[in-house]
Amino acid sequence: SQKIEQNSEALNIQEGKTATLTCNYTNYSPAYLQWYRQDPGRGPVFLLLIRENEKEKRKERLKVTFDTTLKQSLFHITASQPADSATYLCALDAGGYQKVTFGTGTKLQVIP
Amino acid sequence: GAGVSQSPRYKVTKRGQDVALRCDPISGHVSLYWYRQALGQGPEFLTYFNYEAQQDKSGLPNDRFSAERPEGSISTLTIQRTEQRDSAMYRCASSAGGGGQPQHFGDGTRLSIL
Numbered sequence: 001s002q003k004i005e006q007n008s009e010a011l012n013i014q015e016g017k018t019a020t021l022t023c024n025y026t027n028y029s030p031a032y033l034q035w036y037r038q039d040p041g042r043g044p045v046f047l048l049l050i051r052e053n054e055k056e057k058r059k060e061r062l063k064v065t066f067d068t069t070l071k072q073s074l075f076h077i078t079a080s081q082p083a084d085s086a087t088y089l090c091a092l093d094a095g096g097y098q099k100v101t102f103g104t105g106t107k108l109q110v111i112p
Numbered sequence: 113g114a115g116v117s118q119s120p121r122y123k124v125t126k127r128g129q130d131v132a133l134r135c136d137p138i139s140g141h142v143s144l145y146w147y148r149q150a151l152g153q154g155p156e157f158l159t160y161f162n163y164e165a166q167q168d169k170s171g172l173p174n175d176r177f178s179a180e181r182p183e184g185s186i187s188t189l190t191i192q193r194t195e196q197r198d199s200a201m202y203r204c205a206s207s208a209g210g211g212g213q214p215q216h217f218g219d220g221t222r223l224s225i226l
Contacts, residue, residue, distance in 0.1 A: 034215075043219055101157060
């Protein structure tokens with residue numbers, strides 16, 4: 001069956017360091033992989049999308065990589081700030097008009 | 113409105129009652145999704161629509177759950193004969209449709225079954 005795995009344990013890092021979050025999947029061939037941020041009590045907010053034929057995508061302090069051989073995406077936040085503290089979700093998009101499946105999320109805490 | 117709107121924000125009802133949750137997507141968005149989210153978990157897929165057509169309802173837990181989007185805009189998720197295990201945050205999202213489109217989420221409806 002299809003499975004999406006994100007670090008279930010919270011990730012604590014020092015302000016200014018780079019945070020790296022992992023999304024692994026099995027039995028899935030996504031055309032796109034999306035990353036979202038979710039703050040407590042709010043709905044997820046879209047951050048970045050990467051296509052299956054792209055290796056890397058950047059947006060300001062964010063970087064996403066996508067390795068379809070390893071079936072893994074890495075999400076990096078450089079020069080992390082306390083305001084980056086949130087839960088980060090990856091989502092697999094099969095493309096076309098098909099459903100999007102979310103991972104369980106990783107909680108990031110940036111310590112001042 | 114500018115974003116996805118869900119109502120009510122909170123719903124408390126007694127076991128056995130029927131509830132209807134409403135989602136008003138971003139204007140013009142083709143696709144509409146319903147999710148259920150437990151605390152500390154990611155959104156769990158329930159069902160989704162393209163226009164008025166329900167494309168996939170494989171995530172609906174049982175036949176007490178149903179959803180409709182009759183005019184391809186507003187959608188209603190209905191839970192009949194509610195049970196305590198139905199208590200959760202129910203979230204709606206919409207997108208422009210097709211692959212690679214970001215989903216825009218509402219703030220959800222917190223459902224509590226007494």
